[in-house]
Amino acid sequence: MFRFVIRSSISLAAIAAAAPVFAEEIPAYPTVTDDDREIIVTATRAEVALDHTPASITVLDKAAIDRSQDIGATELLLRTPGVTISRNGGYGTSTSLRIRGAESDHTVVVIDGVKLNDPASAGGGYNFANLLVGDIDRIEVLRGPQSILWGSQAIGGVVNIVTAEPHNELEGSFDVEAGSRATVSARAALGGKNGPLRWRIGGQTFTTDGISAVAPAFGGEEKDGYRNDSITGRAQIALTDNLEVDLRGYHSSARVGFDSTRGDSEDYGLNSETLGYVGVNFALLEGRFRNRLAYSRTETERDNFNPTRERPQSFESEGINTRWEYQGSFDLTRGIAAIFGVENERARFLSRSPSASLATPVPAFATGETEATSAYGQVSVEPIDGLTIDGGIRYDDHSRYGGQTLLAVGGVWRLPTGTILRASYGEGFKAPTLYQLYSDYGNLALDPEDAHGWEAGVEQHLFTRKLTLAATWFDRTTTNQIIYNSCPATSTDPLCLVPGSTTEQRWGFYSNVSRGEAHGIEATAALHFGKLTLDGNYSWIVAEDRSPGTANFGNWLPRRPRNAANASVSYALPFGLDLGAAVRWSGSSFDDAANTNRLDAYTLVDLRAEYRISDSVSLFGRAENLFDEEYMTAYRYGTLGRSFYAGLRGRF
Template sequence: MKKIRSSKVRSTALATHVRVTALTLALGAAWPVMAQTLVAQAATEQQLRETVVTATRVAQPLSDLVSDVSIVDRETIEASGATGVIDVIARLPGVQISRNGGQGSSGSVYLRGAESRFTAVYLDGVRLDSQSTGGVVWEQIPLSQIDRIEVVRGPAAAVYGSDAIGGVIQLFTKKGEGAPAPYVGVGLGNQGTRTVQAGVSGGSGMVDYSLGLSHERADGFSTRVGAAYNPDDDGYRRSTANAKVGLQINKTHRIEGTLLASNLNSQYDGSLTADDRNHHQLRTGGLAWLAQWSDVYKTRVQVTQSDSKYSTTPNFYMTETTLRNYLLQNEWRLGAHLFTAALERREDELHNPATAFVGDLQRDRSQNALALGYGLNQGAHALQANLRYDDDSEFGGKGTGSLSYGYAITPQWRITAAGGTSFRAPTLYQRFSEYGAPGLQPEKGRNIEIGTRWSQGASSVGLVAYRNRVTNLINFGAAGSCASAFGCYENVGRAEYKGVTLSATHRIAGVSLHGSMDWQNPRDLDSGRQLARRAKRYATLGADTMVAGWTLGAELYASARRYDNAANTNVLGGYTTVNLYTSKRLGRDVTLLARVDNLADRDYQTARTYATGGRTVYVGLKWAPR
């Protein structure tokens, strides 16, 4: 019989402190061991060859970057057994998440404690955002189609413009290569979870392609705690299709096209008896022309569009955001120097159809931008400088800049320092809805950070300290100049996101270890209070190994207490959860995967009155001929 999750907070402040402190000591004790262990140089060479696109918007070797970057590849995604994009991202340093229920429910990602809307998100170069709530709608993105994730922590507005106050997350679908490679996967789990996916990829001669289909559903659990909400299970259904096709016209010219469509139908508890449902649609498309004009000069011309639609039944509400981007990017490489120049146009549209309570809302805006970049990698020195000027149809001009420097003290040790400015324009809903204030100004950020990193083979230790201050913060306040008597949006806030992140990886006796510890103080500068749903201390620790052909892995997450409201009166207790996963090749072409989340069946909340799923079990099979 299904266990009803209780709203009672079981973790005491002392117990939480002990758990998080234990992880801190474990990571600290690992530091000297990692610093003294020498392993094969092949691992280092592989890492140095890996390229990253997101940090500067052009492909660069990871070793050349000064930015604070994490990469998650497809092998890691599949081995984890995770079912949601934000569940994978939560494994990374400097990341906290919250979710209003289970899979298919609204979720938030906080990079270095910054608001969820302060992270710019792209899918195959297509910008994703909501001009209603602000920020990407994470539950619309299907993990089944994602092949790689790149996360850049720290402001990147000088490269990407509005939104990138806390960082950038870019998601990539699979690119086809080689002989045709089909695959089929199925999975079952408790809470009525069922998944199926299929696809094929390949490439030969001029054409490469990757096609994928997936469907997942779950009966779920009751997502709201309390007598005022419907006690029925709240499940979801998601269907997704994607395609990526490349045409290599010749050695110097290439055309790429991407399409993705995802439909999500999920239940939520908005009343005591109604079958309340969310309906999500996400459509993305992009077309790019890449030209290599000479050994040192290349260009990229790209046109993209995303449509994000959200509606509810039986109480009708609908909002639809359409985003279009036009990009011309130039890249010159002259020895150790890299010059970039880009022209970009962004167009945002919002449509909220009329309801019984409010009239129709349909607004649009545009931004034209010029972005310049310079990078230097010579000997022990690495430098990255960026300037960008955005001309908004509503606010006029806005300039941003960033400067980063890294110095390799030894081949293993490197120190870095960076500073940058950023902004986010208010959403069209925040300005023109019944709660809106047309005079709202962009939120503005100013960041500084320093870091050090040691790496040797498969072992590494990194330490980053940062401070990001945001002014003109948009909050929802009391009734004022807007049409609503309930409340209005206003530029009255100031926030500071300050902290230290320690991260480490190590391999010893056939076991790969990874972990991170964050100490931070995301706070409202006016009241001095802690920002909602963000803990001051949180940590992750993971390990995996191979035993008799089985990949065995474990993850531990620990969080100190959080508050659910700005007044810091509603406490969300600290928690620790343990997840296990395993996989094994059954013959040549079939792989078995199994995962247990929340092994101890802990009762905790990341959003007040919203339950979490308790212990969940998932088993899957994937057929992929080799």
């Protein structure tokens, strides 16, 4: 069977070709100013020039990340087109990121080539609350269905995180800053190249007194603090000219206070994320045939406590993913290249919620496990100068849902006039999560979610790339969408009974009842004129519930503003002082599926400055939410008000 899959994947990929990416100028503070540099992206699972990729991608490089001065990766991502977030309070509280109106768990997060998600969470996705900037060297935001290359869950898109690699015999960096609410952040990294060894290790610690998770308007008064410690490391050992061992690791440990649904409480949560990777890279045929064999493992542990309870621990869970993979890339001839691979992924979880009463026995863990074996192929062809056509196919054999075949195709045409035309089509699917199947709210009759989407865009470079204008239209439909259904005390629905019981009711269950549709426009503009940089982006996203025959038909999907915009200006003065300002505007949205709780529009203004003391050391400072705007991204939950930060940065 597998031989058939692999042969079919590679041969069909040569005809159809895969779900790639659209180059856009980077909005707000994160702006690439070196216009003559060819930007290379890796979210396509191979190094590809950005101008050769047909679908949509935004790249934030190290210079852009430093310039933004943001502590968390979420704030960086929020400045990019098509991205919205909702957060249940201040730093560290549950944070959901949505790309083009898709569900938050429809985004795949990749750190140094390894998917990082929590199979024990309800949607099986990634909580962006604990992703700090740390030693990140580059962030790539790939929008649209991307399951061809990244498998189940990549319906909305992919966030590809790449940590720094060494370039010198010995190098390092550090950032130290402090500010409002007793916030302190310190980051350092060290690395080097010594003979056959390249290595780098980095760490960050962050702490803040925070704000009340529940907004003051709803009675929130006490502060919910947050602490996060993280470390990343990587090493490559060249055994021969064509053979290399690759080791990568990441660990994050966090503690955050949060409030109950009724108001202030002493609840807090502990979160631990660990990622490990070992791979072997080897090249054949004078480097034209590159191969990678790898094993990776991710583990996420979450525990909640309330010291006022008779039994303090209120929740515990663990989610583990293990993956074996082979990937090959082959430059067949000039203008024709192929990527193909085989993967085996196993996910398992355990979860339970002990009662507050010591008289009630601690329940057994809800547990579950799934396995998926996949093969994929993608071919990129350049039939004439300036035109690239990509296409691909993927086959997944899921232990519970059997076979699934997905296709994608796209093209990009680079014209002599500085015009770039792009179009792509991609398919995606997401199997029900272990939590949705096997938890106390599980439903074993669930079907996978399916999606398909397309986009078309144009990008125009003028005045030797000093001015760039771009616009993209996208359209996506998701069927069999899984939602949570609450169970009233008087419900007679059989699914409101605990599985295996004829009398014991449960709070709710998951079911396939939704159909979601999203379409819209992403527009960007950037001007680089000497020391002055202006840029911005605007997103119009119509994300609606289109479930036939339901009360919510035509309603906005929750927490998805239809309109959002970012703009920034920066200027570099000749004596080493850089000044900048950024504005973010978000239109109104609704917090619930019934569209009864409205979240008002808001505008946030930030200022920043950086002074270069020397070529390697800088002082920096910023003011966020300068006008102390009151707003909510999730109903009843607080957000950060006016904040000031200052720090010292070194690169050597």
